[in-house]
Amino acid sequence: MSALDPVEIFRVEAAELLEQIEQGLLDLDQRLDDREQIDSVFRGLHTLKGSGAMFGFDALAAFTHHCETAFDQVRKGHAPATRELVAAVLAARDHMRALVEDPSGDYAGQETALLSQLHAAIQVGAIQVGATQAGATRVDAPQAGAKPQATPEPPPATADTAARQWRIRFALPPNAMVNGVNPLAYLDELRELGACEVSIDDSAVPPLDQLDPTALHLQWTVRLETEHGRSEIEDVFLFVVDDMVLEIDEMGAWPLEALSPAPAPVESKAEAPATPQQAAAQPTSPKTAAPQAAATPPKTARRSVESVRVPADRLDELMDRVGELVIAQSRLSQIAAAGLNEELRAVSEEIENLSNELRGTMMVLRMVPVGTLFERFRRLAHDLQRETGKQIELVTEGESTEMDKTVIERLADPLVHIIRNSADHGLETPEERQAAGKPPAGRITLAARQSGGEVIISVSDDGRGIDCARVRAKAEANGLVAPGQVLSEKEALHMIFQPGFSTAAKVTNLSGRGVGMDVVKKTIESLRGAIDVESWPGEGSEIGLRIPLTLAIIDGLLVRVGGARYVIPLAAVEECLELSLEDDAKSRGRSLLSLRGSLVPFLRLREIFQTGSPPDPHQKVVVVATGAERVGLVVDQIIGDHQTVIKSMSKLHEDVETFSGATILGDGSVALILDIVNLVAVRQDQEAQMRAIA
Structure with a gap:
């Protein structure tokens, strides 16, 4: 992406606005009478419409206008906020994203359906408010691609809404146009409220040799005759009121030529560079100060925290x-x-x-x-609730836990599959939950915490749990396990990650095709992570993902096994012990260490790697841990700490599960990085085989 490409800058800012709109709608869905959220959604829609028009996204501006009009009616009390309206605008928001990404696409049929849904939602709400205001809440569903109307239709004039005269004097900061503000747009919006006359004060314009062509020196006084009140006039300047001077006075008849000059504009640091967010913000509509009859004292522009947007x-x-x-x-x-x-x-x-x-x-x-990732799933929970007819409460914990941005991006799809699986298979219907003595709303908890050099992200629910017997029966039917084969509970639970596996009785939009959970397994393994599954019949289940903090550079412990060197991720290392040849000989057949009163199994890396050379006289045991599992790794020598730059394995070796990557040492040789999760699994498999033989 070119750093100076205005269209790409707009797309980035539009994505942020769309995210803001979605979160505002989801918050509003929980509290339909929340005026702050109603205003927040309206401002987001208004900014997106204005910015889209400024950067040539006319189809986006035209479509967004209809959603903005609907929320304008809600703000003015002509229609209530309803869950049907929230759902309609959420669906429209997805279409807005498509218009940002591909403005030239053919969306005629889709737009007509979305606008019809929006029209129905706002009309039903208008009827609830009352027949008097129903006519003012009409949202026409025009043909796709139609240009937006200037403003919603105002309510009919009554004795209380008779035309009044206002004097509006305003001065924008000198750097307003540098930041993407067009003063003429404010004058156009005032004109849409009623008949007006405009007077320009150019007394602050400096001589030509001192003129900065990027600075704004003009001030305006507007005489407005309108049936609208002060709040509608204030809304015109909603997004810039904190950085400008604004006076709004209700007047009787007064001659335009008798007006005094507008107040001096607030001084602003013109040299401050415009942020991409400011550059993308079209002068649109807005929030203003409380009603005033006297001149507003100049406000000092707030100094924003400086930041730089850098392409990933x-x-x-x-x-x-x-x-x-x-x-x-x-x-x-x-x-x-x-x-x-x-x-x-x-x-x-x-x-x-x-x-x-x-x-x-x-x-x-x-x-x-990870909170940036968790926020995405609020929308998913909202949609799943409507699709399944179940009541779903999504709870998030540990949002401040941090991870590498690359890891977070790759976790999005696996978590979508897990949450959808919990909603469809895990949670019961409200009737089933009440019969089982549970609250009608099922809870899905999305939590994150850091443990050493990895982050554990868990998705748990309070539903029916995983039926191991049903899982086993389905696995046998699919030929994944032989009839009568001994399976531990953990092995049975992990069968849900097999390709093509599904226990759904019928195919739905959510499940039944046997795809999804196998994608989770592949993605987590590609991140050098591991999956833990627990289930409690009738109480719920939990799927935990253990993921490395980063995929780029780690601290490692460099060891030697035979003539080769290997790296053990230092975050997984708990302690190092010495293993003499005598102790090694005694442990043959059981491979267990007594460590402060507890037995710790260990693996001889020499045997796994088949070095073919005799062990060193004083071998070392590196005790590593993944979650609750502890295993000792027997090596010949511990060389020391090593900053490890992780390099991917070649395609020829990418299926070798014992290693998660490789690194280049100071002498130019290559050392393989051990996959601790896989080695722990190897040890668990050995124990399972020994139990089966016994």
Whole structure:
């Protein structure tokens, strides 16, 4: 993406506006009388419409106008906010996103259906408000692509809404046009409220040799005759009122030429660069100060926190460079340690410190809170509730837990499948829940927490749980297990991740085709993660995803097994012990260590890797943990800590589950990175086989 491409900047800002609109609608769905959320959704729609028109997205502006009109009627009390209206605008919001991504698509039929849904929702609400206001809440469902009307139809004039005269004086900050504000749009909106006359004060315009062509020096005084009240006039300036001077006075008849000049504009730092958000914001509509009869004192423009929007691919490229720097620094440290040059060692240590700091800074830049991911599923829960007819309450915990942005992006689809599975298979209908003594609304809890070098994300529900007997019967019917084969509860629960597996009695929009959960397994394994499943009949189930914090650079423990070197992720290491040849011989046949009163199983990496060489006299055991499981890994030598830049395995070796990647050492050789989750699973399989034999 070109950093200077205004269309791409608009698309980024439009995505943020659409997210804001969706979250506002979901909040409103919970509290239909929340005036703040009604205003928030209206402002988002209004800004999107104006920005779209400014950047040439005419179809978007025309379509968004109808949703904005509907919410304008709600704001003015001509129609209530209803769940039907929220659902209609949520569906329209999805269409707006399509218009942003592909404005040239053929959406005529889809737009007609969406506008009909919107029209029906607002009309039903208008009838509820009363016949007097029903005519004012009409939202015409025009043909797709039609240009938006200027404003909604005002209610008929009555004795209380007779035309009144207003004097409006306003001055925008000098950098208004630099930030994408068009003063003429405000004058057009005032004109739409009624007959008006405009007077311009150009007394603040400097001489030509001192004129800044990007600065705004004009001020306006408007005489307006309208049936609308003060609040409608204030709404014209809703988005810019905090950075401008605005006076609104109700007057009798007064001559335009007798007006005094408008007040001096608020001083603003014109040199402050416009943020992309400001650049994309069309002067549209808005919130203003409380009614005033006297001049409004100048307001100081709020200083926003400076930030820079950086394309994600540039961060990825920078991360690659940092990784190469870490490898080069490791080589330099090895050369310095092998020589006698003290100055070289000092420089090497300084570069190592700088490299560590740069790496830490880079990691922080890539970390984002999982709350940004969790927010997406509020909409999913809302849609699932309507699709299934079940009452669903989505609860989120640990939103501030941070993960690498790349990991978060890849977790979105797996979590969608898990949540849909919980809603369809896990939660019961309200009638079934009440019969079981449960509240009618089922709860799905989405939680995140950090544990060492990994984040555990769990999706739990308080539904019926997973029927292991039914899962086993389906697995046998599909030929996944042999009849009579011994399966532990854990193995049975993990059958739901097999390709083509489904226990649904019939195919629905949510499940029954045997796809979804196998995608979860593949994605989590590609992230070097693991899946835990627990279920309690009649009480619910929980699926936990254990994911590494980052996929780029980790701290590792470099070890030697035979003649080869390997890296163990340091976050998984609990402690290191010595294993003598005598103790090793005693443990043959049971492979267990007594560690402070508890038995810890261990694996001999020499045997797994088939080194073919005798063990060292003083072997070491590295105790690692994943979740509640602890396993010892027997190695010949512990070399020390190592900053590990993770490189992907080649396509020839990507199916080797024992390793999660590789890294380049300081001498240019390659060390494989052990997949701790897989090794723990290997040990569990060995124990299961021993129990079966016994």
